[in-house]
Amino acid sequence: MASRVVNFGAGPSALPQSVLEEAAQGLLDFNGTGIGIAEISHRSKEFTSFITTLESHIRTQLDVPPTHSILFTQGGGSAQFSAIALNLLARHRLLYPQLSDDERVLDYVVTGSWSKKAAEEARRLGGGRVNIALDSRKYSKDGKSFDNIPPHSEYAFSNDPALIYYCENETVDGVEFSHDDTAPTAFPYHLVQKGGLLPLVADYSSSFMSRPIPHLAEHAVIFAGAQKNIGPAGLTILIVRQDCIVDVDAAAKLGATPVPLTMSYKTLFDSKSLYNTPSVLAIYIAGLVLARSSELGGLKYYEELNKRKAEKVYAVVLKGEEHGILQRKVQPGSASWMNAVFTVLGDGAEQRFLEGAEKEGMKGLKGHR
Ligand SMILES: Cc1ncc(COP(=O)(O)O)c(C=O)c1O
Known part of the structure; x- marks a missing residue:
């Protein structure tokens, strides 16, 4: 084998060599089935048992409470920019059917190019009004770069928004919220905790499973593509609080934007993440990475x-x-x-x-x- 280099790529990123060697075997014969992992049915008992184990690795290692479901999908973080706005607007519509689109606010905390993109997608989809609760560029050294997390006094959140969105680690800009609650650069959870179920959404694409997630239980949705830390591209992991898994068709009847079935959290939940053919190989490699991570502590x-x-x-x-x-x-x-x-x-x-x-x-x- 050609010698492997130290790969600093942000994503797709380096995977452990032992996992790649195990996966090479799995490509020929998945768990003694005589069928390679890229060839086996996603509905076979061997694969469905594997995906259950992957889910339990995530639940155990991240300490995900029973109030939250773990779902698997495709389309990466970018598809979630759309799916999150659509699913949470549907939830908001069911909660507050009388509001006009303009009264339905989506709060975005923009601290880098990925949260900016997510806010732009929500604006493009409509069905609610995007409020930029914070734009960190205003507080940058040159007035135009994403180079900081501003102080808590600068956030302007709305009342009862459909969602409150932030990106924990901005991959391109290298800006991250502190995990120390006492730090001025921590996410201001205390400013959004107004009782009730918080529609707090976090993009964990580039730091998922690299350390614990602070205040995980208070989040409505946490999402991440696998390709930065735990596997190949093609798998997106969602941690969704159950009140955010709503009947999107009932919401559409009340005027919400219809949600494509493959993007509806309810479809994913009802089908145990197997509504359509998932990225079997990516799920397999992520499962091997997390089994190794569990062994390491x-x-x-x-x-x-x-x-x-x-x-x-x-x-x-x-x-x-x-x-x-x-x-x-x-x-x-x-x-x-x-x-x-x-x-x-x-x-x-x-x-x-x-x-x-x-x-x-x-x-x-x-x-x-
Ligand atoms: C923080 C963050 N969010 C979202 C994305 C978009 O992810 P994807 O390419 O899987 O759509 C990326 C990709 O690099 C990212 O780093």
């Missing part, structure tokens, strides 16, 4: 490991800053553990840095423009 192990990795990387970047050769892009307290974003200073220096890294067997370091 689960998210406590990964939290500690990822903390140490981030500290090491940022220590080097800081040293580079002191020497005037590197520059952090993100303001202190808002920097991601997962995507450390920095600039290499000097004419042609970035290219030399990338070439030097490649000689050391490190690829995928070049970031977004």
Whole structure:
């Protein structure tokens, strides 16, 4: 086998070699069935038992309470930008049928390019009014970049919104909410907890299963594509509080935008995530990754490991800053553990840095423009 490099790609990302070797066997013979994983029926008892185990790994390792269902789908984070708005607007319509579309507000906290995109999709779909509860660019060093999580005093949430949306880790911009509730850069849960069931939505695409999720039980929906941390692209994981699994057709009769069946959380729930053929191979590899993670000690192990990795990387970047050769892009307290974003200073220096890294067997370091 050609030697493998250290792959820093944000997603698709590196997978453990032991998992890939096991998956190679599974491609030929899945769990002793004599049928390869890419060939076996998603309705076979062997596969349905596998998907149940995958679900239980997620539930156990993330400590997902029984109030929340774990669903699997396709279409990545981008499809969820649409699905979340549609499903939660349907829920809101059933709760408050008398409101006009303009009175139905969707609160978006925009701290990077992915939350911005999610808000744009909600605006495009209509059925409610998008309120940008926060745009962190206003508080950036240059007035136009996503480089910070602003203080709690800057958030402007609506009353009874259909959803409150944030992206925990902005992959492109390297901005992340702190997991320490006492930090000024933590998500302001205390500002949205007004009693009742909170329609809080979080995009965990780029940090899913890398450490525990704070306030998980208070979320209405948490979603993530598998391809950053736990498997190949093609699998999207949803953690949905049961009151958000609503009869979208009943809502449509009251005037809500109809929801395509493949995007309806109720369809996914009723069919145990097997309404249509799922990405069997992606589910298989994610299952192997999470079985390994469980053996290693689960998210406590990964939290500690990822903390140490981030500290090491940022220590080097800081040293580079002191020497005037590197520059952090993100303001202190808002920097991601997962995507450390920095600039290499000097004419042609970035290219030399990338070439030097490649000689050391490190690829995928070049970031977004
Ligand atoms: C934070 C975040 N959200 C959403 C997406 C979109 O995911 P997908 O490409 O699976 O649609 C990405 C992709 O990189 C992401 O990093």
